[in-house]
Amino acid sequence: MQAFLKGSSSQSTKPQKIKAAGPSGEKKQRPIPWVEKYRPKCVDEVAFQEEVVAVLKKSLEGADLPNLLFYGPPGTGKTSTILAAARELYGPELFRQRVLELNASDERGIQVVREKVKNFAQLTVAGSRADGKPCPPFKIIILDEADSMTNAAQAALRRTMEKESRTTRFCLICNYVSRIIEPLTSRCSKFRFRPLANDVQEERLLNICEKENIKYTKEAIQALVKVSDGDLRKAITFLQSVARLNGEKEITESAVIEIAGVVPSKLVDGLLQICYKGTFDKMEIAVKEVDKCLADGADEYLQLMSLCAVIMQQASQSS
Template identity: 75%
Template sequence: MDQQKCFKCDGDMQAFLKGSSSQSVKAPKPSSSSSSSAGEKKQRAVPWVEKYRPKCVDEVAFQEEVVAVLKKSLEGADLPNLLFYGPPGTGKTSTILAAARELFGPELYRQRVLELNASDERGIQVIREKVKNFAQLTVAGSRTDGKPCPPFKIIILDEADSMTNPAQAALRRTMEKESRTTRFCLICNYISRIIEPLTSRCSKFRFKPLANDIQQERLLKICEKENLQYSKEGIEALVRVSEGDLRKAITYLQSAARLNTEREITEQIIIEIAGVVPAKVIEDVLQICYRGHFEKLEIAVKDLIDQGYAATNILNQLHDVVIEEKLNDKQKSVITEKMAEVDKCLSDGADEYLQLLSLCSVVMQQAIHNT
């Protein structure tokens, strides 16, 4: 029991617990309004990504395998060590947080869950001190609602692929030694950056990019709850620019709603907010390449940069268009190889104008050979 008291008083651990400040402070309740209106006022200050985050495992979208395993584990009030990997915005963090809430209930959730993100220091010292100390503490007690409460805690290491190799090696021993009192959930985008001894100790689940119809369904529900006016083309553009990332789609939707309080959300508004280059602009640049006018190409590329379009966005959209163009396979391979070089140079901080001009020159060269 002394260990339990120590656990409750550990101020350092509480600083990492999810939502410790935002959920504990309640707005003063006006005497003339109902509790529901007070709750709505509190929710308005929360980003929609958090407001519509799944509250239980059943609300997680499109990840059927993960949901099925977690539901079985929740029925027995037990969990294995977990490793969630996949693209951003597919529900990895939301899933484990929802599972933890169902396991422990709202009262014990803050005491039993430690979440460390990439914004925290992720070296070996953190694993040796904070993670190890939290894992060693025993827990006891029961839920107030009478449901079974598992005798373990959960440590969530978000973006675990950013951890150093020595830190991952130190975590391996902690996972094995503290298996009686603690379960670990590692979350990452690239499983190849997690060392093999860690992956072998976890049940691995791949999170898939959300299908377009699933994203569209979720976005329409949010539009309905927020009383937003929207066009069909606007929602389709939202799904298209988010590329399977539901978090990005919801963020764009909220930005569009704040930008246009009285008008409907259209395709043009979404394109402007997402920073996507209009398809006509890309097509005009390609037409200049096909005609072989280098002077005009210089002006067109400079105009693209001057308008503030991101070079990486231009590169991605050019890739999608070039793949569909009437060029032979050899010409497409030459262009896409150059795109890979340009992408690497841009990530290293090279000049955007020179890189895009170099790429468009290769496209022009291949187009002239095609004619």
Template identity: 75%
Template sequence: MQAFLKGSSSQSVKAQKPSSASGGEKKQRAVPWVEKYRPKCVDEVAFQEEVVALPNLLFYGPPGTGKTSTILAAARELYGPELYRQRVLELNASDERGIQVIREKVKSFAQLTVAGTRTDGKPCPPFKIIILDEADSMTGAAQAALRRTMEKESRTTRFCLICNYVSRIIEPLTSRCSKFRFKPLANDIQQERLLDICSKEQLKYSKEGIEALVRVSEGDLRKAITFLQSAARLNAEREITQQSIIEIAGVVPTKLIEQLLQICYKGTFEKLEVAVKDMIDQGYAAINVLSQMHEVVMEEKLNDKQKSAIAEKMAEVDKCLADGADEYLQLLSLCSVIMQNASQSS
């Protein structure tokens, strides 16, 4: 399933204009664009028709693909602005993930019964919604306690579990939910949404800048919108260009990656040491260098045995970096393996 946040909707949030500070009026609070342009109703979230029936739900997939936005938009449309706060409990499980939270907050909220009509007289579901964001961060004991609560309170409450890794949710919970996988957003979908925001915010931009924004976000629309807002703040009077996006995203310029690999293929170890140290000294994150090198190396004219050896080393380096190892030593070790395997083909 692909979550697509529509940009053209009559109910989309209008650009906020700061009010005049004269006459004692306060300026409107600055709002992150990821919240400002979050869908407010189901019509603004496409390809999610199955969600409207609202059984217990499990949304999983990469960050920034619309999981939380989908359930919040559905809840707002079901209950309206008046009942939304009374009927919806949203918990971030990465902060509140222990068994005590399940026993106190979740259980007490789930036990309350509610009516099947809204304050404006329109019908609404006679149940509440509990949203557990980042549910894969919950402890095993908390997930086990939640299983029983979901079973007992099914008449008055629906649960929506949101996670990045469905494998970290225990089987008894997944079996009680309808599962929906959210894929990374396609480039054209991201581009359409970003262009819509640029139009509403009256931003100057280049075609290459938007393409770079889509490329560095890797299917994460939230990341793309955050980068766009950062670029707009840094380039208030100028055009948003490819270079400005690359600088904000911390992406290593392709030219530097290619130069480093050329030294691995044809240079000496002394030159390699200098090149790696220079890259680290410039402030580029080793994990970004690793990721971009992987993309380039896999396209190089190396045989399968050489690529597999390099890929295995990349996996080891990735694990070491995640564990806090020295970035310079890990990159130097990786480049040494690339140099060794490249020399075998020459």
């Protein structure tokens, strides 16, 4: 039966999938999230992280790279920077063979370090790039969200970093460097990624709007920068969401606030005026961790109602 199936599969002609083409016969490109579409392709395109870019440029010139530790708020370019540096080192042909990227929040146990990381680190590399440029004799292992790794996994990783230092370089990426054990931080060059400045974010957003032919107002771009709070990835995601929601219409500030789920500033100012006019205890309101609940995924309307209820309760007690 198996021989029959094999023979029939080799002789039968499989229907080929026809890719959709436009009116001019050109193939349609698959839609890509703008965060990935406009991710930096080289180190020079990384924004606002001058110190990291300068060190990486010197390392790329000598085809050598130390173990790296990138830390800082989300959306500041940590993963994009090391991926751009790896593409410059290996080129598009060897990139997939020489780079191992793992998300430590999903794979954070000691078993992952013993199997995936250790096996990849033990492989020797050889060969040269197709374009003739020098290719470094080491691989790169990227551990994203390394602060989610258990202490046992981090301890096992320390030994692997020591043993495979000739053939492998490690790049640990995290939001909180205090959660990385000291033996790992002492073996890496540490770089802090700062939240992006407002003018840098505005420049990137305007560049995307120009390439995507998006109509916008100046207040809308300022609102995107404000709600993102230094997180360029969040700003680009909000921009794409608003653009898809509005279609060909102009992007306005109200549309940005609606898509971001932010409490309007006029309402916040009104609540603050009520608090300052009253004589009740303001600390009782401050302890309401509304921001934390919102970050954990709570409903904005319910959290606003909870805050208003506390204000009314304190106002009634003080009167």
